[in-house]
Amino acid sequence: MLWPLVSLLAVGxxxxxxxxxxxxALQRAAARHPDAPLWPLLRRCRAPLQLVLLATLLLALRPVEHLLDLTDDRVRHALLLVLIAALGWLTVRGLAAVLGAVLGRYETVTEDASRIRRVHTQLGLLRRVLDALVWVVTLASMLLTFTAMRTIGASLLASAGIIGIVAGIAAQSTLGNFFAGLQIAFSDTVRIGDTVVVDGQQGTVEEITLSYLVLQLWDHRRLVVPVSYFVGKPFENWTRRDPGLLAWVLLHVDHTTAVDELREEFRRGLSLSPGWDGREWYLQVVDTTPSTLVVRAAATAATPDDAAELRFAIRERLVAHLRDRHPAALPRIRTGDGPPDDGP
Structure with missing residues (x-):
């Protein structure tokens, strides 16, 4: 009884x-190579690695069986299941560390934000596919350790074709979203961090999975959209090529408005605005109505958030300028009769 207990303590x-x-060892490697993100990420593999080693030693030495005086294979089978599950866990953690290191390395050598977002999206979906594959193989390996599963393996293989057809018909929507997620990842139509407009809702892509996509809206709500939507329907992607945008507002002013002075006030306001990136701006009369002039003021911004803030600032400054300096330039609704017609 003493020797199995000592063996069990020694294994622990x-x-x-x-x-x-x-x-x-991983900490020292990370200290020697601070620019390599792999070593800190590999430290997350410590727990599954210890579990693999523990199950392997217990299977080899069998201290639990001797300690509990068990002669059947139930304990050994349970340890084998733990070992297979731990190997799957270790593989998933290792893949996550490798893919995370690849992304971190790419971020250090590339300054193009759009390319970084594209690689981030692709690696994220690739990791989910590999994780699902690893867990399916792990579960299948655990099931095959049961004698009953091995004996019915031939019949399962014989009926796999029919089952696959039935499952494919029943899971058309799921499979469609799965392949749509892969298409999004590698066609570069939408990426994590992009600003998109879906059914009139503007938001930032926060997460992309194999079945759905999460948008963070301006009021911090989350809009969950099936990935198949982005394959079968049109949508706006404001930052696919260049995150810069044109912020613009429309103003209705009286026909007597001094447009040149309003344009100069707009230019002065932009020079004081942190949201303007200095590339482009204009103020033009784009339309007329029987009672007003339609003026469009526009300027470029570096990001969608800057464009939104710049749009609000433009509107507020121009309206305040007209109200304080030229109140007669604001649109007016005439309800009384005009002056008498002196013509013949």
Whole structure:
């Protein structure tokens, strides 16, 4: 009885010591190579690695069976299931570390924000596909350790074709979203961080999965949209090529408005605005109505958020200028009779 207990304690100590040694080695590697993001990410593999080592040692030494005086294979089978699950967990953590390191390395060598967002989207979806594949293989491996599953394997393979057809028909929508997610990832139509407009709702792409896409709206609500929407319907992507945008407002003013003076006031306001990127601006009369002139003031901004703030600032400054300096230039509704007609 004493020897199995000592063996069990030794297995636990070896597992803890191995995890500590690996963690210390990764810390030293991260200190020697501070620009390499792989080593800090690999530290997340410590727990599944310890579980793999623990299950392997318990299977090899069998201290639990001797300690509990068990002669059947139930404990051994349970440890085998734990080992397979731990290997799957370790593989998922390792893939996450490698893909995260690839993205981190790409961010350090590339300054193009649109390309970084594209790679971020592609690697995120690739990680989800690989994770799903790993867990499916892990679960299948665990099921195959049962004798009953091995004996009915032939019949399962014989009926796999029919089951696959039935499952495909039943899961058309799910499969459509799955392939739509892959198409979005590698066709570069929409990426994490893009500003898009869907059914009149403007938002920033916050998350892309294999079945849905999450938009963060201006009021911090989340709009969840199936990824198939972005394959089968038109939508606006304001930042696909260049995150810069044109912020513009329309004003209705009286026909007597001094447009040149209003344009100069607009230019002065832009020079004081942090949202304007200095590239382009204009103020033009774009239309007339029987009672007003329609003036459009526009200026460029670096990001969609800056464009929104600049649009609000433009409207507020121009309206305040007309109200304080030229109140007669504001549109008026004439309800009385005009002067008598002196013509013949």
């Amino acid at each position: 100590l070896v597992t803890l010591a191995a995890g500590w040694v690996v963690d210390q």
